[in-house]
């Protein structure tokens with residue numbers, strides 16, 4: 001899929017529209033915490049100006065007192081005269097504010113970290129739920145992988161934005177209070193301040209945009225880089241990497257990508273260093289211009305010493321605050337752009353979904369499944385994976401699909417489970433198009449174990465319960481499924497039995513052999529009370545006897561249900577009521593084993609080829 005260009009400069013400002021929905025997400029993550037946070041920050045916002053103002057009053061009061069003609073000589077004298085009482089009150093007020101400000105700061109940090117944690121949780125859950133609802137086709141598309149990768153990053157990477165936006169609101173309020181103070185003295189002071197800061201803002205915006213575009217362009221390469229690092233250093237690939245001596249190759253490829261990123265990063269950072277140093281210099285000059293004005297006014301007596309401290313303090317604080325605000329504002333705009341990725345991901349809608357007027361799946365299925373002139377091309381593929389495909393699976397029948405690699409067997413299963421919809425033709429269930437049925441009910445009616453089933457790094461019991469997770473606590477059901485799939489014998493050898501953690505991802509996990517994993521996976525099929533059971537070659541790693549036994553039981557236990565088996569082993573396939581031979585995406589022949597062997601066709605050829613191998 002063609003990748004759209006990275007959003008341009010103007011899009012950054014437009015991206016600020018993403019902030020309100022983001023705040024809504026934060027609010028939904030925890031209204032109580034978010035509300036508390038806002039209240040705390042509002043109070044905190046007005047504290048700096050209050051403290052500075054009291055500081056000014058203290059200085060003016062001291063200046064007034066020391067200018068008095070009749071001054072007490074001792075501290076006790078000052079106190080007894082009552083002259084310092086107003087001063088004492090002012091100092092106490094200042095102290096109270098300082099203590100409160102400290103405490104509020106800590107409370108804000110505390111609420112902040114809790115709120116961020118809640119946001120991670122709520123975003124992660126939303127991401128997982130949304131991913132689960134999307135089409136399988138999406139996951140097999142590289143463009144989607146990039147979007148998912150970016151969205152996943154956003155769940156973690158955008159979290160500090162909560163803090164940033166809140167801090168921004170708080171600082172804006174502080175700026176307004178300070179600004180009001182400055183304007184009261186001289187509006188030009190504020191103008192001077194802004195003039196000093198605008199160049200910095202523009203510079204910052206520019207570099208943020210450049211960095212964002214670079215990161216955006218790099219998503220595919222970054223995935224490759226992460227992938228290389230992963231296969232270079234994980235237990236899954238360690239074996240092959242060692243045997244084939246792939247380390248140097250992987251490392252060099254990683255290094256090549258990493259060096260390119262590094263060089264690009266360095267170039268941007270260098271330019272940023274030079275430009276920003278110059279722009280900030282302008283700001284400093286303006287600040288000292290204003291400082292000179294204040295000093296002059298104090299010398300000529302227009303301003304008091306308290307005014308001097310208040311104004312120079314305000315000016316300094318304001319400069320820092322506004323600079324911080326502008327840069328974090330432009331940073332916020334950049335962050336908001338990243339949010340686009342997250343929203344775009346959440347906006348993605350699955351093409352495969354239930355219709356509003358979907359029908360319930362019949363219980364029981366009476367006629368079966370019909371493929372009626374089905375053709376299917378994988379998204380983006382030129383070639384048809386299956387075409388002009390027609391056959392019928394009668395309800396209650398056990399059918400085996402055979403065919404060479406790439407013939408289209410797995411594709412048939414995916415179409416049957418409606419993981420994909422046909423490009424042409426129809427798949428019918430009891431005479432009606434699969435698309436007419438409720439999707440959840442359809443998926444519940446079909447139990448498939450794929451050849452690339454998942455090995456969950458969980459307990460053995462959970463690996464089986466995955467087939468019907470609602471029955472996770474139903475141990476007898478899990479045990480009976482295990483028994484039918486011959487997995488009980490595997491579990492009997494595990495130190496902790498059903499509660500044994502399997503897989504090597506986590507500590508205490510015990511890895512199983514390929515065949516042992518398969519038995520656990522097959523048990524999943526029995527956990528599910530599905531009307532149509534499909535085993536898509538999850539038995540390849542079983543030894544011949546085990547596969548034979550598994551299939552025989554499968555045949556017995558699936559009596560009354562429709563069952564579909566895919567295997568390359570003819571000894572297993574021959575047990576089916578009927579065998580369908582798939583070749584290049586079409587039905588080449590069908591019949592019982594004996595009928596097919598009697599004919600001089602593809603089946604007999606393949607069968608004899610395999611039989612020869614055993615002679």
Ligand SMILES: Nc1ncnc2c1ncn2[C@@H]1O[C@H](COP(=O)(O)OP(=O)(O)OP(=O)(O)O)[C@@H](O)[C@H]1O
Nearest residue numbers: 140378381385403404405406407408409410411412
């Ligand atoms: N996700 C996919 N994207 C594009 N093409 C695919 C995809 N999956 C399969 N194909 C193609 O569709 C064709 C049929 O593949 P399918 O997996 O159905 O074959 P199969 O009969 O199950 O093979 P095997 O015996 O090797 O499992 C193949 O040519 C394959 O390259």
